[in-house]
Amino acid sequence: MDEETRYEAVRSRDARFDGEFFFAVETTGIYCRPSCPAVTPKRKNVRYYTTAAAAQTSGFRACRRCRPDAVPGSADWNVRADVVGRAMRMIGDGVVDREGVPGLAVRLGYSARQVQRQLTAELGAGPVALARAQRAHTARVLLQTTDLPVTEIAFAAGFASVRQFNDTIKAVYALTPTALRAAAPRRGAARATPAAGIPLRLAHRGPYRADAVFDLLAHEAVTGVEEVSGERGARTYRRTLRLPYGTGIVAVQEAHHDATTGPGTGSATEAVHRGGWLDARLHLTDLRDLTTAVQRLRRLFDLDADPYAVDERLGADPRLAPLVAARPGLRSPGTADPDEFAMRALVGRAGAERLVERYGKLLDAPCGGLTHTFPAPAELAAEQGAPGALAAALADGSLRLDAGADRDDAEAALRALPGVDARTAAVIRMRALGDPDVAVPGGPEPVLDAWRPWRSYALRHLALAGS
Incomplete structure (x- = not known):
């Protein structure tokens, strides 16, 4: 984007670019998100930054009105x-x-x-x-x-x-x-205590098809680790988390909140321009895990996606156009725990439940149907056959599926393991590594290069159309 395009986005308060860039005003010393409702500054006083950190490094402070630090991340x-x-x-x-x-x-x-x-x-x-x-x-x-x-x-x-x-x-x-x-905004409720959990607003840009995401999570839910409750449209997804310093339990609400109109009142067309958030509540045994837990939830729910870019590219294809029009803002969910997902992709849901029952760590205080965290790779290395080989590779570091792993190297390492075929490796790459451009072999329809770099989203549209 050139400066002219960026300034036009600022002038029109275009929320599509929130998180894609930030602008700072030299006369006020403040930096903002593009959709900030404040008076548009003069062009000559505006500077642009790729990250909030760059604006802060240059001496600008965050706007208290638009809270640019809370925007979705760049896709x-x-x-x-x-x-x-x-x-x-x-x-x-x-x-x-x-x-x-x-x-x-x-x-x-x-x-x-x-x-x-x-x-x-x-x-x-x-x-x-x-x-x-x-x-x-x-x-x-x-x-x-919190207090x-x-x-x-x-x-x-x-x-x-x-x-x-x-x-x-x-x-x-x-x-x-x-x-x-x-200076915290008052929303009619007292601040949370650690025992009550930390309330979060998980922001996203543009439309968000929460129903499709929650349908998938409900279909895949592993007993003891995950559960989905409530009526469709108002469901709650809950799961346990294994984190660097401790464990956690999170609850995420399906109900869409529009940034302007409130819960569930905006149409799909309106939401394209307003964005919104998912409400969540997070319980942690160690608060040092907050940043990591939030980022892993963002990857699970694909909250940093750019639905405008995805829908524009895929909607140009005659086969996909009606599917995109029917489901604007469809996401390609990731996972909250890449190692866990890899094992689940290999052994299936029933196999994963068996592993949880046999090796899973029992929570100190079970919460409803949540009783265990999924076992770490080192705890599964004693398994025989392909599950044990996968667990051993994850445990010794010869296979890395963390947020910064090289995706090509990871897929090659997966393909070298016994029992991991090309399809399973591709699914793990798409979900565990969050790759938005995966062509899973063996699908019902060919995946076209014209859908790059959003082939993972194309597959989601085709899967839902065929279900």
Whole structure:
């Protein structure tokens, strides 16, 4: 996009570009999302940034009105398989917070200096700045939705010290942590306590076909780990999470919330221009897992997708056009746990339930039908045959399915394992690795190159049309 196109998006307050770029106003020192409702600034005073971190690094603070730190992520990071795309996915998963820049570099196979140089050259911010922006957003969520002490929030958000936390919050929001908490929007409910869980709004851009996503999750649900309850259109998906520091339980509501009109009141056409969110509530045994848990939920529900780009490309094909028109905003769901999904793709639902019953970790406090977390690969390595071989490869690192894994390398490693055929490997690549452009062999219809880079979405349309 050139500056003329970006300014037109800002002038028209076009929500389609929220998260795709940010703009900052030199005269106010504030950066915003393109759809910010404030008065449009003069063109000569506007600067553009690819990431919120780049705007913050340049000295701009987040707009309190449009909250640019809360926008959906750019769909580019899911499409791209290069170092920058992989790095952005890993930073989102909290790798820098847990392992530092050296750990990120090792996972990417580059030196820390090379990673710093590539990210800064393209995004205007290095890995530390990108992780810092993410920590600031996590801290704001905790400050404004819970009554946790400020000191606990600082470390839960990933800051190394309370001083670093205070300095970052002041730089990003131009408020102290206490003042930022006091400025929280009131929605008629008291702030949550840790025992009640953390309420979240999982934002997405454009239309979102929640019914198709929840249908799939209900069909695949593994007893003890997942459950879907309620009537269609108002269902709740709940599952357990195995996270770096502990475990979690999440509940996500199917009901669509439009950013302008409220719950479920906007038509599909209206939603194209307004976007919205899914309500969720997250219970964690260790709050340091908040950032990672949110990013994994975003991948599961495919919330960072760009439905405008997907629908435009696929809708141009005569075969797909009526399907796209019938289901605007159809998503290609991922997974909350790539290792878990790989095992489930291999053994099937019944086999996965057997593994949970035999190896799964019992929750300290079972919640309804949720009783276990899915077993880690190391716990499944004792299995015989193909499941054991897959678990061993995941456990020893010869197969990596994390957020920043090289997708081609991962698929090749999968194909080398006994019992993993081309179709299973492709499904794992599509769901576990979140690849939006997978052609699964053996399907009912040929997958065309004209559908690139959104072949995974084309397959979803064809599957629903045939069901």
